Amino acid sequence: MPDWRSLIANPRVQVGGVVGVGVLLALLGWFLHASALPPATPPTTQAPPAAAGTPPEGTATAAAPPATPPPEPPKTTAQITFTTNPSTNATVSWGKTRLGVITPKAPLVIVRPRDSGPLDVVVKAMGYLPVQTRAHTFADTRIVVRLTKPDATQTLVGYKAPIDGGIGLDGSTPEAIAPPPFP
Amino acid sequence: MTSSYTSAARALCCLALAVAGGCHRSESLPTGATPTHPEAVTPGGKSTPGAHPKPVPAMSEAEATRARNDLAPESRALLMVNGAERWVDAKAVESVGYTIVDLRDDWTPTIFKEEHGPDGVLLPNRYRRVFVGLANDQLDNDGEPLEPHEKNYLELYGVFPSLSVLRERFVQDESQPCHDQDSVEQLESVETVSYVAPQDMKRDELKLSRFAKELETERKKRKLATIQDLATVDSQYAAKLGLIDKRAKEKLAISAVEKRLACEGLLKPTSKHAKGVYDDPMRLAVRSFQQKHMIYEANYLRRKTVDALARPLLDNDYDGLVRALRERIVSAAGVIEDGTVSAQSKFPVRNLVDEYGQEAIKQLGLTDTAAAVAFFKKHPAEDFKTLRAAVKLPALPEYYADMMDLSIVVDRGDVWYDLPFDSNGNFEQHGRKRYPSLTLFANYNGQRFALARWRTTIGGWRAEQASDGYEYYRYKMSDVGPRVIRQIVSGPVWIAPTSTPVRSLVKGKTVNGSFMKLVNYDELGPGYLSAYGLVAGYFVTPGQNGRPDWDNGVRAHGSSDYLSIYSANGFSHGCHRLPNHIAIRLYSFILAHRTKSVAGDQPLNFTRQFLQKDKVYDIRLPSRGYAYYLDPPLPVNVLEGDIKGPQKKPIIGYIPKPNELYPGPPPPAPNSPEAKAGGM
Numbered sequence: 066m067p068d069w070r071s072l073i074a075n076p077r078v079q080v081g082g083v084v085g086v087g088v089l090l091a092l093l094g095w096f097l098h099a100s101a102l103p104p105a106t107p108p109t110t111q112a113p114p115a116a117a118g119t120p121p122e123g124t125a126t127a128a129a130p131p132a133t134p135p136p137e138p139p140k141t142t143a144q145i146t147f148t149t150n151p152s153t154n155a156t157v158s159w160g161k162t163r164l165g166v167i168t169p170k171a172p173l174v175i176v177r178p179r180d181s182g183p184l185d186v187v188v189k190a191m192g193y194l195p196v197q198t199r200a201h202t203f204a205d206t207r208i209v210v211r212l213t214k215p216d217a218t219q220t221l222v223g224y225k226a227p228i229d230g231g232i233g234l235d236g237s238t239p240e241a242i243a244p245p246p247f248p
Numbered sequence: 249m250t251s252s253y254t255s256a257a258r259a260l261c262c263l264a265l266a267v268a269g270g271c272h273r274s275e276s277l278p279t280g281a282t283p284t285h286p287e288a289v290t291p292g293g294k295s296t297p298g299a300h301p302k303p304v305p306a307m308s309e310a311e312a313t314r315a316r317n318d319l320a321p322e323s324r325a326l327l328m329v330n331g332a333e334r335w336v337d338a339k340a341v342e343s344v345g346y347t348i349v350d351l352r353d354d355w356t357p358t359i360f361k362e363e364h365g366p367d368g369v370l371l372p373n374r375y376r377r378v379f380v381g382l383a384n385d386q387l388d389n390d391g392e393p394l395e396p397h398e399k400n401y402l403e404l405y406g407v408f409p410s411l412s413v414l415r416e417r418f419v420q421d422e423s424q425p426c427h428d429q430d431s432v433e434q435l436e437s438v439e440t441v442s443y444v445a446p447q448d449m450k451r452d453e454l455k456l457s458r459f460a461k462e463l464e465t466e467r468k469k470r471k472l473a474t475i476q477d478l479a480t481v482d483s484q485y486a487a488k489l490g491l492i493d494k495r496a497k498e499k500l501a502i503s504a505v506e507k508r509l510a511c512e513g514l515l516k517p518t519s520k521h522a523k524g525v526y527d528d529p530m531r532l533a534v535r536s537f538q539q540k541h542m543i544y545e546a547n548y549l550r551r552k553t554v555d556a557l558a559r560p561l562l563d564n565d566y567d568g569l570v571r572a573l574r575e576r577i578v579s580a581a582g583v584i585e586d587g588t589v590s591a592q593s594k595f596p597v598r599n600l601v602d603e604y605g606q607e608a609i610k611q612l613g614l615t616d617t618a619a620a621v622a623f624f625k626k627h628p629a630e631d632f633k634t635l636r637a638a639v640k641l642p643a644l645p646e647y648y649a650d651m652m653d654l655s656i657v658v659d660r661g662d663v664w665y666d667l668p669f670d671s672n673g674n675f676e677q678h679g680r681k682r683y684p685s686l687t688l689f690a691n692y693n694g695q696r697f698a699l700a701r702w703r704t705t706i707g708g709w710r711a712e713q714a715s716d717g718y719e720y721y722r723y724k725m726s727d728v729g730p731r732v733i734r735q736i737v738s739g740p741v742w743i744a745p746t747s748t749p750v751r752s753l754v755k756g757k758t759v760n761g762s763f764m765k766l767v768n769y770d771e772l773g774p775g776y777l778s779a780y781g782l783v784a785g786y787f788v789t790p791g792q793n794g795r796p797d798w799d800n801g802v803r804a805h806g807s808s809d810y811l812s813i814y815s816a817n818g819f820s821h822g823c824h825r826l827p828n829h830i831a832i833r834l835y836s837f838i839l840a841h842r843t844k845s846v847a848g849d850q851p852l853n854f855t856r857q858f859l860q861k862d863k864v865y866d867i868r869l870p871s872r873g874y875a876y877y878l879d880p881p882l883p884v885n886v887l888e889g890d891i892k893g894p895q896k897k898p899i900i901g902y903i904p905k906p907n908e909l910y911p912g913p914p915p916p917a918p919n920s921p922e923a924k925a926g927g928m
Contacts, residue, residue: 160760180377182391185759185766196857197766198866203374206870211857213864223750223859225717226911 140179143202147173147188149210155190177202194218312340321634326351328613328637333626338636346638349573349580349608353410353632354380357579358836359738359783360874363846371848373874375739375774382776383410389775390757399513401539405776405808406828408572411632414565415624421561422621426511431504435558438501441549442494446527456495459488499524505549508557509533514540540564542571544810544827566617573614574605575829581641584688584837588701595697598645601833608639647692652841654699654882656733656804657687658824660706660726660889665898668709668721673906677817678893684726686804686824688834702830704804705812706889708819712747712902715915719749720902722917724821727802728888732881733785734797736835736844737873739774740784740805743854744867747918750860753867767865774873781806782828783835784873787884801920804884806831839876847875 149155152169164186165173177184177200184200193212200208218224313327316337325338325348338348360376381387382400394400403409409417444452463485467478479486502524509515514536519529526549535547541564543552556564578584578601587599614620627635664678686704689696707724714720744753755768770777784805788797807825812818826834850872857864902914 160758160762160764162760182387182393183769185390185757185764187764194859194862194864196864196866197764199767199769199868201868201870203870208868210866213857213859215862218859221857221859221864222746223713223717228909228911 140205142176143179143181144205145175145177145184145200145202146205146207147175147186147200147210148207149188149190149212151212153190153193153212155188155193155210155212157186157188159184159186175200179203188212306343307340309344312337312344312346325636325638326612328611331613336638338638341638345640347577347580347608347641349576349612349637349639351411351576351632351635351637353384353412355383355410355576356380357575357832358839359736359832363848365846365848371846371874373739374849374871375874378775379407379739379782380410382407383413385409385413389770389777399536399540401536402776403542403568403571403829404539404544404810406782406806406832407776408575408829409568411572411635412629414569414572415627415629415632417565417568418562418621418624421565424511425561426508427560431507432558434497434500434504435554437497438494438554440551440554441498441501441505441526443526443548446522446525449525452495456492459492463489463492501549501554502526505534505554505557506530509537512537512561541568544814546811560617562617562621566620569614569620570605570609573609573612574601575833577605577608577639578833579836581644582837582840583644584833585699586833589687589698593698595695597697597699600644604641607641608637611639612637647690648841650841651843653691654838654842655689655691656882656884657689658704658706658726658804658884658886659685659687660728660887661685663706663889663891664708664893665723665891665895666893667895667899667903669906675906680816680892682890684824684889686826688837700834702826703813704824704826705807705818705820706824707822709903710819710821711749711905712917713749714747714902714917716911718908718910720904720914722747722902723898723900724819725898726820726822726824726886727787727800728886730789731787731802731884731886732790732797733804733838733884734788734790734878734881735786736783736839736876736878737780737786737850738783738835738876740778740780740873741773741852741869741871742771742779743869744772744779745918745920746856750858750865753858754860754865765860765863767867772867772869774871776806776828777808779805779807780823781808781825781831783831785835785838785882787886790881804831804834838878838882842878842882843880845877845879847877849873850875 147157147167149167153167154169155167157164157167157173157175164175167173167188175184179202181202183202186198186200188196188198188210190212193214196210196212198208198210200206213221219226313329313334313336315334316324317335319335319337323338324335325341325346327334327336327341327346342348356376356379360373360379362373362376363371365371378387378389378391381391382389382402385394385399388394388400399413400407400409463475463478466482466485467475470478470481472478472481475485475489479489506515506521506523509530510517515521515529515533519533521527521529521533531547534549534553537543537557538545538547538553541556543556545551545553549557581600581604583600583604585597585599586601589597609615612623614623659682661682661684662680664680666678668677669675684704684706685701687701688699690699706726709721710724711719712722752771753768754765755770756763756765758764759766769775771779773780774782776782780803784803786799787802787804788799791797802822802824804824804826806828807813807820808828809818809825810827812820813825813827852869852872854867854869856867858867859865901917904910904914
């Protein structure tokens with residue numbers, strides 16, 4: 066099994082290399098696709114449809130079935146597109162490596178070998194809590210990372226109301242609650 | 249032009265598939281197993297030995313078993329004839345009643361085989377690649393490459409090592425035995441080694457020293473020749489002398505354990521282990537040893553672990569080979585009877601797991617350690633890319649058929665609804681004499697009999713995180729009454745309810761050279777550590793009058809938490825847990841002997857964020873797993889069991905933990921099915 070991690074040491078090289086392979090495969094696929102088509106198919110102008118049941122003169126009644134496009138070769142890479150919500154500048158790090166920057170105008174696009182395991186990254190944006198997220202490589206993926214401001218944590222699962230946060234639901238002041246009487 | 253496209257495209261597809269694991273579909277895979285209609289499905293897509301009706305052989309056995317050295321490795325199987333290896337035509341020998349045992353490194357149990365849809369399109373299984381990578385010491389549970397020389401040791405969790413991995417063990421251990429008579433004697437002199445926590449060691453030593461002085465003083469006082477004489481004449485000193493002797497022996501045994509674990513590569517020189525102390529590095533090394541040798545014990549030096557540590561490495565390797573082969577033989581033969589049903593039962597069944605396992609191993613000539621070493625010397629690792637073997641197994645019992653009348657009964661055993669602590673907040677465990685069990689039954693000729701019975705779990709009192717962010721206790725109920733399993737999911741994903749304590753949803757891991765906290769996908773799955781284990785059957789109440797099934801979140805599933813299954817105080821969140829390898833056998837058997845349709849990967853695209861400390865974690869689950877549907881569904885009945893104690897009904901809602909501070913009264917407990925049963 067190739068150690069693809071060695072490629073990420075320099076992400077530019079890795080991404081570039083994989084993109085290169087992807088482009089080559091895409092070009093090859095395009096070439097094969099194009100070569101499978103009839104060699105000279107002149108552009109045609111579409112005539113208005115004839116009335117139903119009255120085929121125009123000189124046309125074969127049994128129309129040839131439409132040519133089905135050949136299947137695309139399986140992709141060997143997965144493209145991961147990172148954006149944030151709300152849209153802002155953010156960095157995306159994978160362990161020691163900074164993969165790149167998301168900006169309001171441009172998502173960060175990473176290309177990985179397809180089905181090569183997940184990519185666990187941390188997204189950091191000024192004024193927001195850091196977010197750890199995961200990108201899978203089974204297919205091309207768009208990841209919209211929802212950002213939360215430090216003063217809005219009560220909207221998140223796991224937010225812990227402070228003990229001295231006020232009054233209990235029954236109006237009591239905070240205190241240790243004894244276990245209920247033995248049933 | 250078209251043909252050039254086709255051939256080029258095929259080459260390209262093959263190139264891409266080669267990257268993914270192979271260019272051709274192997275013969276032994278159930279080609280065409282997926283039916284266009286569920287009723288068209290056959291078990292495994294091939295004839296089961298002894299199943300009805302028996303196929304009429306198209307050739308004689310002599311003809312089928314003639315040597316075929318001309319065949320490509322993918323088409324042949326290894327047959328042992330009078331102790332000599334012979335390559336035969338795999339299809340031919342199968343047609344005359346032989347069973348093909350897959351010894352290839354990319355073998356998976358039936359539940360991870362990739363099936364075809366009704367339209368013939370391959371339905372890929374996302375977890376298959378990881379499962380094969382784990383078995384071959386190539387990937388970790390996340391599907392990322394292992395560090396060089398890192399090993400998985402996952403038998404205990406249902407992932408048996410591939411033949412190449414076992415081969416490497418045999419070859420290495422033959423040259424490095426890690427076994428000496430002194431160590432054996434030191435280990436055999438103790439049955440177990442008492443656990444003394446590192447922080448208590450000094451105190452323990454002082455106590456022993458005090459005992460020794462006390463005994464010596466008393467010996468002198470009584471003018472006896474030895475301390476043993478003192479212990480003989482006065483029994484009050486016997487216990488103290490016994491403890492001194494025990495610790496002395498244990499000290500030597502610990503030294504032998506350290507030596508063995510270091511030699512076996514499990515206790516690394518770089519670890520911060522302090523000699524003679526049962527510290528964390530030692531505990532982790534013992535855990536790896538137990539995982540490697542499939543020892544179901546807590547991570548201490550208990551009897552089975554000490555016994556295995558005293559055995560030669562190659563003997564342990566041989567046992568590992570037998571276990572790995574057994575799973576493949578069971579899978580190939582499609583059997584489940586493992587001797588767990590009492591022989592004294594009204595309808596005793598054969599132990600086919602042992603019977604077939606032993607017979608196949610005998611026919612393969614792998615009857616002892618030396619034979620296994622010779623086999624692996626003869627077959628290099630490369631052979632296990634294509635190696636399959638042919639064995640002739642005894643006929644199946646007459647009740648076997650492609651479509652069997654099967655059912656499951658879960659007996660909850662002794663059930664306590666009472667709180668797990670008293671009125672003063674002191675924890676107390678309620679004793680159980682009868683533990684929960686899961687039994688697979690067959691109906692044949694009007695008789696109902698058990699095929700296998702395993703210990704399982706039911707729900708109990710578990711910690712849950714309420715909407716205020718604090719943990720409370722909640723009774724997690726295992727439903728009672730008739731249900732069905734309509735859906736079986738391999739590589740299932742558990743969608744943690746929002747009540748799951750966030751501490752269990754975060755783990756530490758080194759990612760690309762940097763240690764970080766991340767979402768604990770081990771718990772969510774897919775994976776052997778996941779809450780649902782490697783495979784799950786979903787219990788549902790069938791919908792009536794066109795209504796959908798009612799799913800209350802209870803499943804019978806695999807689990808890595810074997811202590812919860814086998815310990816006196818083990819409980820689940822409502823589900824019925826089985827060790828992963830048993831769950832794999834159970835559902836592989838059901839899928840092989842019931843009509844099924846294959847739905848394949850179930851896209852999910854689930855996301856949820858949660859907060860822990862000052863960081864947000866994003867759970868992303870792209871798939872629910874790989875689904876099979878049974879039609880008709882498999883009947884299940886969950887028996888209420890014996891309700892013990894004064895509390896006769898389960899307590900609803902959250903109960904504050906004793907001696908904890910809370911901001912107010914408990915919030916209402918969520919009532920969704922997954923929150924009620926917790927789904928694990």
